Amino acid sequence: MIWTKKDLLGLEYLSLEEISLILETAESFKEVSSRDIKKVPALRGKTVVNLFYEPSTRTRVSFEVAAKRLSADVINIASETSSVRKGETLIDTGKNIEALKADILVIRHNYSGAANMLAEHLNISVVNAGDGWHEHPTQALLDIFTLKEKLGRIDGLEVVIVGDISHSRVARSNIWGLNKLGAKVTVCAPKMLIPPGIERMGAKVSHNIDQALENADAVNVLRMQFERDNEEAFPKQLEYFKDFGITRERLKRAKKNILVMHPGPINRGIELSSEVADGSNSVILEQVTNGIAVRMAVLFLTAQANERKNEPRPS
Amino acid sequence: MKLLIRGGRVVDPANNLDEVLDVLIEDDRIAKIAKNIKAEVDKIIDAAGKIVMPGAVDMHTHLREPGREDKETVLSATRAALAGGVTSLLAMPNTSPAMDCVDNVRRLKEIIRNTSAANVFICGAITHARQGKDLTDIAGLKREGVLAISDDGCSVDNEELFLQALKEAQENNLLVISHCEDKKLSNGGVVNLGWTSTRLGLRGISKESEYKRVERDIQLTQSSGAPIHIAHVSCKESVEIIAQAKKKGLKVTAETAPHYFSLTEEAVLNYDTNKKMNPPLRTREDVLALKQALKDGTIDAIASDHAPHTENEKEIEFERAEFGVIGLETELAVSISELISPGLLDWSGLVRKISLNPARILGLGKGTLSIGTDADLAVIDPDKEWVVEKNGLVSKSKNSAFLVRRLKGVVEYTICNGKIGYPF
Numbered sequence: 142m143i144w145t146k147k148d149l150l151g152l153e154y155l156s157l158e159e160i161s162l163i164l165e166t167a168e169s170f171k172e173v174s175s176r177d178i179k180k181v182p183a184l185r186g187k188t189v190v191n192l193f194y195e196p197s198t199r200t201r202v203s204f205e206v207a208a209k210r211l212s213a214d215v216i217n218i219a220s221e222t223s224s225v226r227k228g229e230t231l232i233d234t235g236k237n238i239e240a241l242k243a244d245i246l247v248i249r250h251n252y253s254g255a256a257n258m259l260a261e262h263l264n265i266s267v268v269n270a271g272d273g274w275h276e277h278p279t280q281a282l283l284d285i286f287t288l289k290e291k292l293g294r295i296d297g298l299e300v301v302i303v304g305d306i307s308h309s310r311v312a313r314s315n316i317w318g319l320n321k322l323g324a325k326v327t328v329c330a331p332k333m334l335i336p337p338g339i340e341r342m343g344a345k346v347s348h349n350i351d352q353a354l355e356n357a358d359a360v361n362v363l364r365m366q367f368e369r370d371n372e373e374a375f376p377k378q379l380e381y382f383k384d385f386g387i388t389r390e391r392l393k394r395a396k397k398n399i400l401v402m403h404p405g406p407i408n409r410g411i412e413l414s415s416e417v418a419d420g421s422n423s424v425i426l427e428q429v430t431n432g433i434a435v436r437m438a439v440l441f442l443t444a445q446a447n448e449r450k451n452e453p454r455p456s
Numbered sequence: 457m458k459l460l461i462r463g464g465r466v467v468d469p470a471n472n473l474d475e476v477l478d479v480l481i482e483d484d485r486i487a488k489i490a491k492n493i494k495a496e497v498d499k500i501i502d503a504a505g506k507i508v509m510p511g512a513v514d515m516h517t518h519l520r521e522p523g524r525e526d527k528e529t530v531l532s533a534t535r536a537a538l539a540g541g542v543t544s545l546l547a548m549p550n551t552s553p554a555m556d557c558v559d560n561v562r563r564l565k566e567i568i569r570n571t572s573a574a575n576v577f578i579c580g581a582i583t584h585a586r587q588g589k590d591l592t593d594i595a596g597l598k599r600e601g602v603l604a605i606s607d608d609g610c611s612v613d614n615e616e617l618f619l620q621a622l623k624e625a626q627e628n629n630l631l632v633i634s635h636c637e638d639k640k641l642s643n644g645g646v647v648n649l650g651w652t653s654t655r656l657g658l659r660g661i662s663k664e665s666e667y668k669r670v671e672r673d674i675q676l677t678q679s680s681g682a683p684i685h686i687a688h689v690s691c692k693e694s695v696e697i698i699a700q701a702k703k704k705g706l707k708v709t710a711e712t713a714p715h716y717f718s719l720t721e722e723a724v725l726n727y728d729t730n731k732k733m734n735p736p737l738r739t740r741e742d743v744l745a746l747k748q749a750l751k752d753g754t755i756d757a758i759a760s761d762h763a764p765h766t767e768n769e770k771e772i773e774f775e776r777a778e779f780g781v782i783g784l785e786t787e788l789a790v791s792i793s794e795l796i797s798p799g800l801l802d803w804s805g806l807v808r809k810i811s812l813n814p815a816r817i818l819g820l821g822k823g824t825l826s827i828g829t830d831a832d833l834a835v836i837d838p839d840k841e842w843v844v845e846k847n848g849l850v851s852k853s854k855n856s857a858f859l860v861r862r863l864k865g866v867v868e869y870t871i872c873n874g875k876i877g878y879p880f
Contacts, residue, residue, distance in 0.1 A: 230772055252773035253657035254727030274657030337650035395526060
């Protein structure tokens with residue numbers, strides 16, 4: 142199969158085959174990071190722009206490392222230092238970056254749909270690095286990559302996502318992706334953090350973490366942002382940890398080899414205990430390593446698709 | 457000018473008329489309706505195979521003038537109206553400044569007198585600057601000729617104040633039009649709360665935010681005895697509440713807009729800001745309930761909620777984009793496509809919803825072809841299809857929810873006050 146999409150906007154828009162192709166490509170790129178000279182020339186001469194409207198270290202650095210290991214030139218723009226402050230529209234900012242002859246625009250934005258909008262208006266590749274509460278496709282891809290690497294398959298796995306599902310782009314991307322690959326997904330949270338209609342995306346809903354963990358092969362623990370507390374109905378921190386926090390006690394009752402994942406940055410003692418974060422079930426740091434391979438694959442495939450698109454058609 | 461519209465199917469439910477007849481227009485009025493009229497006229501319109509109906513009366517439009525002439529003006533909106541078979545419209549008061557005092561209404565009347573291409577009536581504001589704090593000079597607004605009052609875009613949250621407004625409106629024989637939304641419940645939402653808000657990761661607007669306010673306003677109507685008109689009904693629950701109120705004999709009327717009975721929340725799909733309006737597009741269940749309500753009479757009128765916005769205000773992030781879509785040029789065709797073609801309404805039924813009922817609700821002697829009334833008519837090719845395109849739109853703004861949609865029913869002529877207003 143050949144990758145044909147110039148953009149990566151979300152896992153909702155990808156087929157099983159497309160997701161599998163990213164995972165396979167990532168597998169072959171993973172080895173690059175363990176070489177003495179961690180570089181391949183796959184994107185030499187290409188320019189990747191990281192346009193970040195939200196504070197982010199981990200995703201931004203991961204994209205930067207991925208691009209550099211593919212030999213691309215990387216430019217980072219944070220919203221505080223750009224003309225956004227001068228009132229430029231997102232589309233205009235995107236068109237300016239295109240006019241600089243960048244090849245790939247990696248965008249992180251606080252508004253849902255920002256990446257979709259840019260992709261519609263630009264000819265260069267747009268890679269969504271997280272938009273509002275909508276999608277964070279590379280995070281879900283690296284979660285799935287890690288699951289597959291550890292457990293050998295995705296089909297038939299039971300995966301629990303616990304935390305603030307309502308405001309989570311990581312949850313949404315994981316639900317779409319895992320479903321397409323045949324996993325069973327349960328989302329677990331207090332009622333107020335479960336968005337309506339989530340079942341239609343292919344997730345079972347639970348409000349009891351112990352029950353949800355019973356047959357789970359993996360649990361993906363979302364970061365709890367208690368700073369949202371003043372914004373709307375939100376659980377109290379201590380209560381949340383008592384009812385939904387992932388602790389050693391809870392894991393004792395789950396499958397012995399259950400994987401504990403977290404998109405980071407982790408809040409020790411808030412959504413999971415330190416023992417669990419550092420324990421043998423945790424694959425949190427491996428996720429970070431795998432993130433590089435997955436993002437290398439995404440940058441490589443989207444750039445290649447765009448190059449093919451621009452080639453003159455053979456007559 | 458003498459005008460003869462020959463051989464069209466004349467649909468005039470006010471006079472129980474639906475047959476092939478000629479219509480003679482003389483001195484800007486309907487002079488005669490009969491078979492084979494022989495008269496010396498200045499122009500003959502051959503209407504064979506066409507529908508001849510009273511021009512649509514759109515009781516919910518935003519003209520944007522004064523204040524936002526970059527979006528729309530009285531002239532551009534009334535030209536768009538004529539292109540859509542609309543001959544009369546009610547201008548909502550959320551202009552800048554708002555229609556909240558006699559002076560502002562006088563100034564708008566002056567603009568209308570000088571520039572309008574169709575009949576424009578004015579809706580005054582209920583409270584100053586539509587802020588829900590203190591009532592306007594309702595009697596003064598009435599004397600200046602407003603037909604109704606509304607804080608459209610906002611609901612008057614203060615119950616006592618709204619009750620007072622209902623009473624004063626009744627004393628002055630004015631209709632109160634209510635935008636039913638409890639903003640504490642809609643809570644900054646941008647799409648329907650449910651599948652679409654969840655899937656797109658957007659803040660949702662619950663149906664409760666609408667129907668709870670419909671419920672409250674109808675209760676206040678019941679306690680005051682004053683009539684109320686519910687604007688842009690979007691959901692099944694509101695329909696049910698209105699149906700019960702009507703059963704009780706309360707003086708409640710209601711309108712919905714074409715996008716609410718033809719599109720569901722799924723149309724927002726790829727963050728299409730031309731599908732962003734308030735209230736939001738709802739579910740299939742709601743669409744079916746609205747269609748049924750139009751059929752059984754729970755909903756009296758179809759109104760466009762024509763809300764022009766510039767591309768700068770729409771081609772941005774979904775959450776930042778303005779609410780609202782234009783509709784004057786598509787409301788008839790969408791209604792024909794969605795209501796007549798599937799057999800939900802017959803032509804008389806549609807003319808009631810879009811011409812006669814709104815005129816009656818507003819106390820206008822329009823929406824009919826009675827002999828001696830103002831000659832406001834539309835001649836429609838009922839079967840001809842067209843595709844809505846940006847470039848073809850007359851309105852200054854192009855934010856239509858129906859762009860690239862194929863619709864049935866083409867306006868061939870619009871006659872406003874006895875003159876051919878469209879084609880221009």
